Amino acid sequence: MNALDNALLNANFKAYAAYGTSSDANIRYLTSFRTSDPVIYLKRYGEEGIIIVPAMEVERAAIESPCTVMSRADAGFFDILREEPDPLKATGRMIADLSGGPILVSPEFPFGLAQAIAPHQPIQVDMDTLSAMRSKKTASEIGMMRESQAAAEDALETALTMIKRAKPTGELLVTPEGRILTSEDVRYAIHATLQKHGCRGIDTIVASGKETSMVHLRGRGSLAANAPIIIDIFPQHEETGYFADMTRTVVRGEASPEILEMYAAVSDAKTLAFSLLRAGADGSALYQAVVSFFEDAGYGTEPHGFVHSLGHGVGIEVHEAPSLSTRGGPLAAGNVVTIEPGLYYPGIGGVRIEDMALVTDGGYDRITRFREVFCI
């Protein structure tokens, strides 16, 4: 964990701390331990990271985590608790005692625990080190993300097969068995396919018709014929915790002229963005290039049109650094980012296409293999 050591050296601090359950992305990243009860991560300058867990978890943590494992008892928690009966305050003092000096934490570190540490050791937020570490993927992390992506693509294939089997009938899609195809049906099939790959789908979007103008609406009820269906799948692998993220917009039947034009513009915007994607390029420059492209094509950014960012990092969280938006910042080799232009107009609908790629020095390596698909 050299980047943390560098941050400690630069700040002239002694230790880096994190706290949470494994639904806290920093904790899962730093410890690889899976738990519904909060654990402590502590890394002293120049040393290996330590995970501090209840005694009953020591043996399991030694199996699951690459960190040095310490029980709360060995970390002095129960001795401190005799003098300081408040568990939060005692935890703060324990972290301070173990750190042996000033402590850096990420911005997400819990305020209550920071206040419990402060009387015993200086504590300071380090804004970017951990986020930057997480944003530069190792070969092993990229391999895990390719697995999640493979699950997403298999699930998308399942979804498209279901939609293609159903026939446009008035404004609805009707299966060969005579049932009206719903968002819920397709989402269920997507999740079942993801599960076969050891992944889970969370808030998967299968929205259609006019509701697609709301970017993140998950969708419900009957799917619309001759209208956009946005399918946005972002599975998390249960074992590794790593996400993938992809979107396709399809029309079963015939698209309206507005949607046809929006689709063409979004697809071209995606091509443009990928042509600019490489290490050293600035996320905000890519975003601005796409905004200008859309403006030339007659589409704005507010209140409707291209209302979101161009993309974001993906990893142990589905949205993490870097950001391809007005915020931006230089992209680095090893970043895994989405490119996902979209256009949204109330009363008409939305179109979004999203691929995920590894940023390289010369350009990128597209992780998404799935074809672009529109009218089916």
Place this chain on the structure above:
Amino acid sequence: MNALDNALLNANFKAYAAYGTSSDANIRYLTSFRTSDPVIYLKRYGEEGIIIVPAMEVERAAIESPCTVMSRADAGFFDILREEPDPLKATGRMIADLSGGPILVSPEFPFGLAQAIAPHQPIQVDMDTLSAMRSKKTASEIGMMRESQAAAEDALETALTMIKRAKPTGELLVTPEGRILTSEDVRYAIHATLQKHGCRGIDTIVASGKETSMVHLRGRGSLAANAPIIIDIFPQHEETGYFADMTRTVVRGEASPEILEMYAAVSDAKTLAFSLLRAGADGSALYQAVVSFFEDAGYGTEPHGFVHSLGHGVGIEVHEAPSLSTRGGPLAAGNVVTIEPGLYYPGIGGVRIEDMALVTDGGYDRITRFREVFCI
């Protein structure tokens, strides 16, 4: 949200704030909004709660959240950003400006954002109000937890059916098709059943044989015959976010004398704990009663034996307040807690039985309907 108003009144503070994605339990509880990007919750004394979201999410938030919805633009974020280009500092100032006075937050509030608020308004941790609110379930929340529990019970039935179909053959369980039954097979079937109920399983435990002595090991590989199989299912409902939590320990074949005795002690301990469960009872008193019972039966608490707490609150997190442990504190009507005594010995294995119940004034209403089941 009267409890927050009371806390504000008592502290003489003006507003309560929270920040995070919907994987932050406080945000999900306070806003009911589902998002992978952080949002802000702000409640001024005597007013309704506000959720502050990006412009593109305003329409969806109005559908999903009972809060008053405000865009970041309307909350002044972009105006502040012109003077204060750092997004975190700008967010802090925006919250301070909107609050109109000193701000209370939960202990989990992010330290970085707290520091960004502090130059503009006093900010202080309120330890228990939100946690206590969350621990007292409304009728609607209890209904949602019953749904998750029904999913868990259906999934457990699926698991037991699979295990009963397999025959003890040496140290293994072999299906009628001649396949060795594995932890992964059973976990997969559990998750597939949960999915049919709109729930997801996360880190479901199907551990067997000697590995059951590690309390939270998920288990892998072939399931053991004539040895404990711990099945611990804690599904989260996708739509509502509410969990259930239940455990059964079963033996396919014949249990060893040690496991037989451990099972009897754990089952009796559960009965004892339920006999003491009611509003006003102290969680630590229940825990201590079970510790004493186990000690009388020849079982200790460390380093092996009854190594964990007696139970915990369940809700929008699988582990939340109250705690039935040395920590304890008085139980209140409306708490939903687990009662889950267990015994664990390396080289022998573990036994845990867990039911979930609603605490009432006179006693409890058991939410778990599933029978106790042991040798099958």
